[in-house]
Amino acid sequence: MVNAILAHDLIWGMPPEQLPADAPAWVIDSIDAGQPVVVRRALCAAGDIAVGVRGRLREQRFATVMRVDGIQRRVKPEALCHVLIERDLPAVRALDQLRPMLDDCGWVWGVSGSAGFELASGIEALHPQSDLDLILRTPQPVCRSQARELVNLLDAALCPVDMQLQTPFGAVALREWAGSTRKVLLKSAIGACLVDDPWNPQEQAA
Structure with missing residues (x-):
């Protein structure tokens, strides 16, 4: 449990090209700025992990997925x-x-x-x-x-x-x-x- 990637972990390394085509501009800006994404609870394909992107505003939250092998850093x-x-x-x-x-x-x-x-x-x-x-x-x-x-x-x-x-x-x-x-x-x-x-x-x- 300690070493597994868990909900609320913050992870770095998501490239902008992994974002879906309909991602809002603020999501792209957040990823381009090198911000971490937060791990979500959701099922996804093998090798992927469910994450959320935060924007500056409270309502700016975007759910997506990230490749596990792209993780560069994780903070629990x-x-x-x-x-x-x-x-x-x-x-x-x-x-x-x-x-x-x-x-x-x-x-x-x-x-x-x-x-x-x-x-x-x-x-x-x-x-x-x-x-x-x-x-x-x-x-x-x-x-x-x-x-x-x-x-x-x-x-x-x-x-x-x-x-x-x-x-x-x-x-x-x-x-x-x-x-x-x-x-x-x-x-x-x-x-x-x-x-x-x-x-x-x-x-x-x-």
Whole structure:
């Protein structure tokens, strides 16, 4: 699991000629500028990997695929936990605030979303209204009471924080798992489905 290419990994090396003919100009500009792409959860042909291209605007997101053998560099979200940036923004302050507590939580965690993109690439992606997006590697089940404790921790942060639990079979929102609803939405490469237990592979196959 650690060495596999996973959703939220940032990768470099996609050539512009691999983009589809209908790619918007901003997508071509982003790739020409040497920006990384982010790995998505989606099925694709052997030798390809599903990725997304980010633009400067929030609505500028483009889904495509990249050849695996073209990858020149990869940065995982957990490699960004202790990367520092000197920008006085709520998401940056929230990350500084949460870092020691997450380090002590007993799970591997990482930074994704706009914060992860900026930490990995040095390209400014955060703004004053940005949320902080985090992931938690959870190969073993997290009980709902533990999830609620984590939500309480995140709710004390200096900006809104979203966390995804990365199970071996997909991802589930921490806040959803901490809630009272019995079934939660599990997102995987084959799509999204409602499950009782995100760590049970038989549910996804059902």
